[in-house]
Amino acid sequence: MSILKEALESGKFGVTAEMAPPKGYDFSEQMEAAALLNGKVHGVNVTDMQSASLKASSLGLCIKLKEAGIEPILQMTGRDRNRMAIMGDILSAAAFGIDTMLALTGDHPVVGDCGESKPVYDLDSVGILKMLTKMEETNCDCGGNEIAGGAPKFYKGASVTPVYDPIELQINKLRQKVENGAMYIQTQGIFDLDVFKRFLEKVDAAGIKTHIMAGIIPLKAAGMARYMNENVPGIAVPQDMIDKLAAAAAEGKEKGVKGLPMQLGIEMAAEMIARIQDEKLCDGVHIMAIGAEKNVPTILEKAGVKI
Numbered sequence: 001m002s003i004l005k006e007a008l009e010s011g012k013f014g015v016t017a018e019m020a021p022p023k024g025y026d027f028s029e030q031m032e033a034a035a036l037l038n039g040k041v042h043g044v045n046v047t048d049m050q051s052a053s054l055k056a057s058s059l060g061l062c063i064k065l066k067e068a069g070i071e072p073i074l075q076m077t078g079r080d081r082n083r084m085a086i087m088g089d090i091l092s093a094a095a096f097g098i099d100t101m102l103a104l105t106g107d108h109p110v111v112g113d114c115g116e117s118k119p120v121y122d123l124d125s126v127g128i129l130k131m132l133t134k135m136e137e138t139n140c141d142c143g144g145n146e147i148a149g150g151a152p153k154f155y156k157g158a159s160v161t162p163v164y165d166p167i168e169l170q171i172n173k174l175r176q177k178v179e180n181g182a183m184y185i186q187t188q189g190i191f192d193l194d195v196f197k198r199f200l201e202k203v204d205a206a207g208i209k210t211h212i213m214a215g216i217i218p219l220k221a222a223g224m225a226r227y228m229n230e231n232v233p234g235i236a237v238p239q240d241m242i243d244k245l246a247a248a249a250a251e252g253k254e255k256g257v258k259g260l261p262m263q264l265g266i267e268m269a270a271e272m273i274a275r276i277q278d279e280k281l282c283d284g285v286h287i288m289a290i291g292a293e294k295n296v297p298t299i300l301e302k303a304g305v306k307i
Contacts, residue, residue: 002100002155003071004043007284007307008184008211013277014284015307016073016186016213017296018045021056027064033293034070040297041071042307043100045186045286048075052112059089063096073157074098079106082122083131083142090132094152102157102186103128103177125158126176132156133181158182160212161234162190162199171206178210185210186286188234189217191241193275200282211283214276218289218299219265222246241268266295270302277305 008014017037019030037044044065048058062072074093076086090101105124109117123131131142132154138144139151158177164170174185190196196214203212217235219225222245225237245261252260273285285305287296300306 002043004073004100004184005155007042012284012307013305014184014211014213015041015300015305016043016045016284016286017041017293018047018286018288019061019293020047020050020291021058021061023053023055025056027056027061030061031064031068034065034068036294036297038068038070040300040307041287042284043071043073045073045075045102048077048104048106049080049112050107052079052107052109052114052117054112054114059093062093062098066096066098071100072098074101075104076101076128077104077106078121078123078125078128079109079119080117082120083127086123086128087131087135087142090135090154091147091152094154099153100155100157101132102159103132103182104159126173126180129156129158129177129182130180155183156181157184157186159188160185161188162196163188163234163236167199167202171202171208174203174210175206175208178208182210184213184283186213187215189215189228189288191217191235191237191272193272193281195236197281213284213286214282216269216273216285216287216299218269218287218292218295219245219261220290220292221261221265222249244268262292262295266299267302270299273299273303273305277303 004014034044046058046061049055058075062074065072103125109119135151136153139147141147160174161170222242225242228235229237245264248260248264276285289296
């Protein structure tokens with residue numbers, strides 16, 4: 001059984017991390033970070049060419065993680081594959097014991113680093129979930145043909161953006177994802193718990209029942225926060241956080257101490273996670289450290305979170 005499924009469905013506070021495959025074929029850096037996460041999280045999302053930037057495949061790194069005894073979560077986007085290719089990768093993942101996945105539509109190639117690539121979008125995130133749920137129910141592939149040995153069962157997830165206008169569009173899309181098989185939801189990064197609470201209230205009012213994991217992005221610098229506010233949809237870092245990071249940078253420069261903004265970002269992320277758990281706001285957290293996965297155990301320790 002999926003370790004994440006077992007945790008969430010037994011009422012435990014779920015914790016997942018995220019990492020990107022390399023822009024190459026040497027996985028050693030990712031595996032070093034993953035070893036530090038072993039026993040600290042219920043799963044590690046492996047991104048699928050996030051931001052439409054070419055990397056090694058999610059499936060490849062997922063297999064390496066699984067072989068190392070670390071629970072991988074396969075991300076699968078509809079941008080680069082038609083339904084046959086998606087189902088082929090899913091069947092291959094199952095052959096390696098991978099049983100947790102996250103369905104995404106995927107950013108358009110025009111925003112990435114291979115702009116001449118042609119998008120596929122045969123299925124969006126809802127379509128991927130619907131296809132896999134039907135596969136599990138019928139033991140048949142996307143063409144209606146019986147799958148040898150029976151269909152694999154996956155713990156299927158999806159994403160949602162709590163900061164969105166109008167939020168009703170996200171609520172409606174969330175409903176579609178859950179109705180088509182999403183059993184857990186990871187959110188875009190949140191920085192304002194009051195805004196997040198209002199989003200959760202709307203989810204409850206809509207009668208949507210699923211496990212929601214709050215997305216946590218540890219900030220590294222004020223510039224990073226400003227860049228995300230300006231360029232990443234669904235991200236809204238409050239100005240007071242940006243000001244604190246800028247002040248930490250200024251203090252570090254004055255004292256000749258490096259890394260103060262990153263340390264502050266770790267503290268802010270830990271404080272937010274602790275509040276989410278203490279106030280029982282949702283079912284868990286998904287930590288997106290964006291290249292600083294080695295900091296995740298420290299964040300969890302400071303937050304007082306143990307799996």
